[in-house]
Amino acid sequence: MYTHAVKVVKVRRVGNSNVVSIPRELEGRGYAPGTSVLVEELEGGELRIMPTEQVRDRIRDVGRRVVAEHTEALRTLAEHDPGSDSAHQ
Numbered sequence: 001m002y003t004h005a006v007k008v009v010k011v012r013r014v015g016n017s018n019v020v021s022i023p024r025e026l027e028g029r030g031y032a033p034g035t036s037v038l039v040e041e042l043e044g045g046e047l048r049i050m051p052t053e054q055v056r057d058r059i060r061d062v063g064r065r066v067v068a069e070h071t072e073a074l075r076t077l078a079e080h081d082p083g084s085d086s087a088h089q
Contacts, residue, residue: 022049030054
C-alpha cells in the first residue's frame with residue numbers, strides 16, 4: 001500500500017556508481033542535497049532509503065523503549081557484571 005505519491009525514475013550511471021534521482025518534492029522529508037542516507041536491501045530485492053538522522057533517532061527510540069520495558073532485567077545484569085561498579089559493592 002502506498003501512502004504517498006509514487007513516481008517512476010530511472011537508474012543511471014554516474015562514474016562507477018548507479019544513481020537514482022529522488023524527486024525534489026521529498027526534500028522536506030529529509031532528502032535534501034548533501035544528506036547522508038542509508039540504503040538497505042530488503043529480502044525481496046527492494047531497496048529502503050532513509051536519511052541517517054532518522055536511523056539514529058529510531059535507534060535511540062528503540063533503546064529507550066527497551067530500557068523502560070526491561071529496567072529490572074537490566075539492573076540485575078548490571079549487578080552481576082564483573083566490570084561494573086555495582087558488582088563490587
